[in-house]
Amino acid sequence: MSTKVPHRLAILFDVDGTLIISGGAGADSWRLAFDELYGIPADIGKFTDTGMTDPDVGRKTFEAVLHREPAPAEFSKLLERRLHYLHQTVRESKHYQVLDGVAELLPKLLAEGYLLGLVTGNLEAAAHIKMHRGKLNxxxxxxxxxxxxxxxxxxxxxALRRAALVFGAELGPERCVVVGDTPHDADAAHAAGIACVGVASHNFNAEQLREGGADWVIESLKDGLPQAALA
Ligand SMILES: [Mg+2]
Structure with missing residues (x-):
């Protein structure tokens, strides 16, 4: 019996719009945090775009509604309140969903010998709070x-360096593939030397993802990842 040694070894998944949809829980948690601390129910959608990381979202929104930069202690308090409310907004979200095919695909990829990681703009704790409801962590x-x-x-x-720490061996970008739902995911993957599968399951359709640079595009994770992306 031969042991399968896949050319690609690690698969890095984006979270929002790729594995799960939080149904607005992220924006709701920021609004509640700003409202509690400053009496302003700030709408992050007005001041930030989807590709931004959580710290940038918090900082830009703070500057837009309070017209100054946050002091470090203020910012740390804001992030704490935001994570506090995120537990609640994810739990109560009516439109939270684990996206099609995810629950079947992840155990299958593990069984086939792939290493699974996350690559996301969420704060580490925020990613885990969002994934917890779907039991995906x-x-x-x-x-x-x-x-x-x-x-x-x-x-x-x-993410690649963390994989090397967990598995005890360096992991080159050519042995990885990123799976994401936006052109930002493809850009970031390519800048790190990694190929990207675009999943047209949420904000972007297949044509937009192809134009945005994804190396392969699929409609959802229901039929798994393209063989060529795993070979
Ligand atoms: Mg996404």
Missing amino acids: RFFSFGGYGSDSSDRAEVTRI
């Missing part, structure tokens, strides 16, 4: 997060 033994860098390419490189 257990599949991921490493990751790069918005709390590691505001540059998503650097977040991706950090």
Whole structure:
């Protein structure tokens, strides 16, 4: 019996729009945190865009509604309140969902010998709070997060270094593939030397993802990842 040694070894998944949809829980938690601390129910959607990391979202929104930069202690308090409310908003979200195919695909990839990680703009704790409701945290033994860098390419490189720590061996970018739902995911993956599968399950359709640079595009994770992306 031959042991399968896949060319690709690690698969890095984006969180929001790729594995789960939080149904607005992220924005709701920021609004509640700003409202409690400053009496302003700030709408992050007005001041930030989807590719930004959590620390950038918090800082930009703070500056927009309070017209100054947050002091470090204020910012740390804001992040604490935001994570506090995120537990509640994820739990109560009516439109939270684990996206099609995810619950079947993750155990299958593990069984086939792939290493699974996360690469996301969420603060590390925020990613885990969002994934907890779908019982998905257990599949991921490493990751790069918005709390590691505001540059998503650097977040991706950090995810690879974390994989090396967990598995005890260096992991080159050519042995990885990123799976994400936006052109930002493809840009960050490419900047780190990694190929990207675009999943047209949420904000972007297949054509937009193809134009945005994804190396392969699929409609959802229901039929698994393209063989060529795993070979
Ligand atoms: Mg996403």
